Amino acid sequence: MSLKVGIFGGTFDPIHIGHLITTQYVLEKRKLDKIIFVPCHISPHKTDKNSSNPIHRLNMLRLAIEDIPYFDLTDYEIRKGNISYTYDTIVELRKTYANIELIIGYDNLVVFDKWHNPDKIVELAKLVVMKRVIDKETGTKNKYFENAIILDTPTIEISSSELRERIKNNLPVSFMVPPKVEEYIRKINLYRES
Numbered sequence: 066m067s068l069k070v071g072i073f074g075g076t077f078d079p080i081h082i083g084h085l086i087t088t089q090y091v092l093e094k095r096k097l098d099k100i101i102f103v104p105c106h107i108s109p110h111k112t113d114k115n116s117s118n119p120i121h122r123l124n125m126l127r128l129a130i131e132d133i134p135y136f137d138l139t140d141y142e143i144r145k146g147n148i149s150y151t152y153d154t155i156v157e158l159r160k161t162y163a164n165i166e167l168i169i170g171y172d173n174l175v176v177f178d179k180w181h182n183p184d185k186i187v188e189l190a191k192l193v194v195m196k197r198v199i200d201k202e203t204g205t206k207n208k209y210f211e212n213a214i215i216l217d218t219p220t221i222e223i224s225s226s227e228l229r230e231r232i233k234n235n236l237p238v239s240f241m242v243p244p245k246v247e248e249y250i251r252k253i254n255l256y257r258e259s
């Protein structure tokens with residue numbers, strides 16, 4: 066029987082417990098065999114933002130999931146470079162996995178109609194959505210809500226931007242990122258200067 070695999074893309078700058086706890090619930094609720102984290106090179110909707118060096122984002126992700134047997138990662142988008150379109154990644158991963166569910170946060174569902182090739186994405190993968198509080202003005206419902214599976218995951222309202230801001234202001238991020246990730250950030254002095 067073919068594996069049922071969740072694909073979870075992100076900038077992961079840095080990976081945090083919001084990503085990890087909610088995807089753990091997705092794995093259980095969707096009965097997935099594993100979740101593959103896909104750190105992007107450049108997110109299509111964040112081309113104007115200066116994300117950290119992809120190698121650091123990849124290293125932190127690796128440290129966060131290395132002991133978790135059902136979490137995996139691929140550096141496909143980072144190796145490829147340029148803007149990371151999820152459609153291209155799914156086409157690539159479909160060469161290995163026949164049964165793919167694409168995991169996104171609710172904030173991405175409300176703009177999913179603005180993604181590259183959204184119709185083709187939902188032909189290749191089920192869209193699975195994790196709860197996230199969004200601004201009322203951020204978006205309205207689009208046609209992708211109809212077939213998306215919106216899961217009752219816990220809302221853990223922390224974001225990578227909040228963490229970067231905390232570190233810049235010398236506030237602790239203990240409990241918000243795994244200890245090994247916290248240590249990595251401290252060691253290489255990440256997010257200290259803007």
Ligand SMILES: Nc1ncnc2c1ncn2[C@@H]1O[C@H](COP(=O)(O)OP(=O)(O)OP(=O)(O)O)[C@@H](O)[C@H]1O
Pocket residue numbers: 074075076077078082083084087168169170171172173195196197220221222223224225226227
């Ligand atoms: N706390 C959270 N709960 C549920 N989903 C989340 C959470 N944080 C991020 N996500 C989802 O995880 C995916 C990757 O998110 P990303 O790496 O951009 O993190 P982020 O915290 O939103 O980053 P930033 O604050 O820099 O925008 C997106 O689909 C996003 O919607």
Ligand SMILES: O=C(O)c1ccc[n+]([C@@H]2O[C@H](COP(=O)([O-])O)[C@@H](O)[C@H]2O)c1
Pocket residue numbers: 073074075076077103104105107108109110111149150151152173179180181182
């Ligand atoms: O393919 C697209 O058009 C697209 C548009 C927006 C976001 N994504 C992907 O969604 C993931 C989360 O993006 P973001 O901007 O919320 O960090 C990341 O893997 C992006 O590459 C993909």
